[in-house]
Amino acid sequence: GSPDAKILIVGEAPSFDEIRESRPFVGPSGRLLDLCLHSAKISRAECAITNVFEELVKKGDEKKSEIFSRSGELLWTTKGFTDAGRIAAKPCLERIAKSNANVIVALGGPALHLTLDIRPLLKWRGSIVVNSLGRKIIPSIHPAFILRGEYHNRYLLINDLTKAKAESDDARFIPTARNYLIDPSYSEVLAFLRRCLDAPAVNTDIEVLAGQVDCFSLATSAHDVISIPIVDAGFEHRWSLEEEREIWRLYAQILQAPHIAKINQNITFDLAALLELNNITARGPLHDPMVAFNVAYPFLEKKLAVISSFCTREPYYKDDGQLADAPKVEDFQKRWLYNAKDSAVSFESWEYLMPDVDSGGYRATYDMTIDKIPALVYMMVKGLRVDRENLATARAKAKANLAEIVAKLESETGRKIITAAPKKAAEKRALAGALNVNSPAQLKEYLYRDLKLKPYVNSAGAESVDDVALSRIVRRDGLRTAKLLQDYRRIAKLIGTYLDMQFDADDRMRCSFNVRGTWTGRLSSSQTIHGVGGNLQNIPDDMALFLVSDYQPEAQNEAVV
Numbered sequence: 001g002s003p004d005a006k007i008l009i010v011g012e013a014p015s016f017d018e019i020r021e022s023r024p025f026v027g028p029s030g031r032l033l034d035l036c037l038h039s040a041k042i043s044r045a046e047c048a049i050t051n052v053f054e055e056l057v058k059k060g061d062e063k064k065s066e067i068f069s070r071s072g073e074l075l076w077t078t079k080g081f082t083d084a085g086r087i088a089a090k091p092c093l094e095r096i097a098k099s100n101a102n103v104i105v106a107l108g109g110p111a112l113h114l115t116l117d118i119r120p121l122l123k124w125r126g127s128i129v130v131n132s133l134g135r136k137i138i139p140s141i142h143p144a145f146i147l148r149g150e151y152h153n154r155y156l157l158i159n160d161l162t163k164a165k166a167e168s169d170d171a172r173f174i175p176t177a178r179n180y181l182i183d184p185s186y187s188e189v190l191a192f193l194r195r196c197l198d199a200p201a202v203n204t205d206i207e208v209l210a211g212q213v214d215c216f217s218l219a220t221s222a223h224d225v226i227s228i229p230i231v232d233a234g235f236e237h238r239w240s241l242e243e244e245r246e247i248w249r250l251y252a253q254i255l256q257a258p259h260i261a262k263i264n265q266n267i268t269f270d271l272a273a274l275l276e277l278n279n280i281t282a283r284g285p286l287h288d289p290m291v292a293f294n295v296a297y298p299f300l301e302k303k304l305a306v307i308s309s310f311c312t313r314e315p316y317y318k319d320d321g322q323l324a325d326a327p328k329v330e331d332f333q334k335r336w337l338y339n340a341k342d343s344a345v346s347f348e349s350w351e352y353l354m355p356d357v358d359s360g361g362y363r364a365t366y367d368m369t370i371d372k373i374p375a376l377v378y379m380m381v382k383g384l385r386v387d388r389e390n391l392a393t394a395r396a397k398a399k400a401n402l403a404e405i406v407a408k409l410e411s412e413t414g415r416k417i418i419t420a421a422p423k424k425a426a427e428k429r430a431l432a433g434a435l436n437v438n439s440p441a442q443l444k445e446y447l448y449r450d451l452k453l454k455p456y457v458n459s460a461g462a463e464s465v466d467d468v469a470l471s472r473i474v475r476r477d478g479l480r481t482a483k484l485l486q487d488y489r490r491i492a493k494l495i496g497t498y499l500d501m502q503f504d505a506d507d508r509m510r511c512s513f514n515v516r517g518t519w520t521g522r523l524s525s526s527q528t529i530h531g532v533g534g535n536l537q538n539i540p541d542d543m544a545l546f547l548v549s550d551y552q553p554e555a556q557n558e559a560v561v
Helices: 016-021 028-039 083-098 109-115 143-147 151-167 186-196 241-256 267-278 289-296 304-311 329-359 363-371 373-382 388-413 425-430 440-450 467-477 480-499 553-560
Strands: 007-011 047-051 057-059 067-069 074-077 103-107 136-140 179-181 201-209 212-219 224-229 261-263 384-386 512-514 524-526
Touching: 007 083, 007 109, 028 143, 028 151, 047 083, 067 083, 074 083, 074 109, 083 109, 103 109, 103 151, 109 136, 136 151, 143 151, 151 304, 179 329, 186 212, 186 224, 186 241, 201 241, 201 267, 201 329, 212 241, 212 267, 212 329, 224 329, 241 267, 261 329, 267 373, 267 512, 289 304, 289 329, 289 363, 304 329, 329 363, 363 373, 373 512, 388 480, 440 480, 467 480
Parallel strands: 007 047, 007 103, 103 136, 179 224, 201 261
Antiparallel strands: 057 067, 067 074, 201 212, 212 224, 512 524
């Protein structure tokens, strides 16, 4: 392509097809790239295209992310280029220097590291980042990666190429204009909150630290946003008691206003936290860009980092929200800006996605999902009562059963049974010859090499000792050891996942629901923000016995009388 092309695409290395034709991207990856360029309304003639390495390379045998020359020299790892790699990539750097492109699309890790010294690729994919030489770089996924069973990610490549076309008319990067108010005075907080009461829609986002809200943000548009600190630098109170009470009162008034649409990425989590921690119940229309994105693009990740790269021009920022071990004022400023960006990009993403939801015919599915949220919030906060006394008895019984199974396994195998790999040298020597029943590698060695059983293989063609394989071994070979291993796994799973589960101090089991936990759209559940509870959807019968209904018929009858 011409050095004057406005878009420069940098790939990794040529294939045999490309060596033969002396042109980059003419094999299977090239055909996919052409399709994605066409979808992004870019003709190949508009672009200059090159590769980091000019000669054939090969991937590592064990680490497929490592790149070697044909003679075996290590050129690149996920940590960057080796000296040999820098030498091999020098001609590509020279071509980039001669290019007058306004935007460079870096396809894959080596191209990203050559043009911009950041990592990893999948975090920064889709961001517009200016390098030290003032060049606009858009990292994206290499077509070869998409062809290796990740074909749904072509939508991300198309999106990134579309972004490159939009950026190609100007060499400068002009960020999206946003008015961030991140260290406000009390009067500025009150003024913004009162302005929110007149807005038709507000995006809000909370940050939680040590089980309490430490700041929250509100955006009345994608461009006008505030982060309101509750905790100040040094973990001190930001406001007086009266000031904080008024801030929470106005915030609650906004969330409870029936005429204001409330928008938030993963809104279920925030509303449950606000109900539990601050006794605030949201009313009125609810919206969630995570739900909209998952409904429209179910095979793609639904994290805000991915959504914002798809729907906005905001560069990756999601690593900026953590407070350092010894927090300084700068750390808090960074956290408040992070909190404000979440609301701004969430609002912008929602505005971008809703036309897709409507035009794609997904509105009914979107509304059905959103309608679940109030009930899920109630369930997350309410939880289920646990019979701790009987649970403790069952836990002791299950652990005794597990010990009996281990003893039977030792008798059947004639070996010491362990459940974890020894860490110290003395332990390793003392336990030499022991069988770790939680090690698939050791079980394969014992069943398929020591006992010489015919191996079972999974769909990928690899030897397997999963539950299906053990069931087949029991049926085929009548091996008692395999049945004992199944019993061990079942009881160990029951103990580790359920009977040993930590509960809240009020003896209730709670969870955190994800309203679209899978690409199929079904719910998922996990531990709460306090690190207690767990999955409420797959509770085995052995655990369900210890969950007590709050409904007591006798008490209800007495109340009626």
